[in-house]
Amino acid sequence: MGLMWRVALVAAVWLPLCVARSGHAQQVSFTPTDTGFTLAVSGIEVGGLAEVDAVARAYSGASAGRAIQDQSLLGNRLEEYDVRSRSAIQDSFQDNRGIVNVNQSSGNLNNQANVRVLTLQDGAPGADAVLHELEGWGTARRQDNTLLSTGGAREARMTNSFGGTVGIVGVNQSAGSLNQQANVLVLGLGVSLEAGMASLGDSSLGEVNAGNSLTQGQAGSRADIISDSFLNFRGIAQVIQSSGDLNVVGNYLAVSTQVMNVR
DSSP, rough: OOEEEEEEESSSSSSSSEETTTTEEEEEEEOOOSSSEEEEEEEEEEEEOOOHHHHHHHHGGGGEEEEEEEEEEOOEEEEEESSEEEEEEOSSSOOOEEEEEEEEESSOOOEEEEEEEEEEEEEOOTOOOOEEEEEEEEEEEESSSSSEEEEEEEEEEEOSSSTTOEEEEEEEEEESSOEEEEEEEEEEEEEEEEEEEEEEEEEEEEEESSEEEEEEEEEOOOEEEEEEEETTOOEEEEEEEEHHHHHHHHEEEEEOOOOOEEE
């Protein structure tokens, strides 16, 4: 088998995989079979995966990128009267290169997250086929929150920003309150891989919304604005704006790109 090297940027896990969630460790294993392979999590077999020769050959050279994001707003009480709130990005982040993450909040009790998981796998000519697995898991919980609001003005604005930038950009802006915002990206890059390489992707999203109370008196102005931004931008951009209250907004994206050897 030819020489193969692997590099993980930010976060990556290789077989055997071990992921911590809710205080417990999950052991993920691949087992080769006569027709392909089986995937098990903590000893429990996971179905729904095609068993093909390419995947069977990939067992000895597998990589995985996984993002696990969990946000909670539980039992909060907030009263706002004639509040003026403004989150603004202006004339900023021009001509950047690489990864840019921005969280901006002028409101109250907001959860904001930018999560990036990048994996890079390089196979020398003649190397065995590999398996590239990308996963994104996300949950958002809002329970027993109370918000009393009247009047005021709120604005989330982005102007003349991120022009000429090349790379990965994540922006969360909130001028409101009790919002949950998440930009999640799992990116897998494979270079000089054999044609038998297989790529798998999976995602799981969940939301719990129970027992929340919103009492709004006199209505105030709300505005979410993006203008003259991302001109000549190249790459991946995830942007969330919220000038309201009790919103759950998420951008979840998994991308796999390979350059393969074809004979």
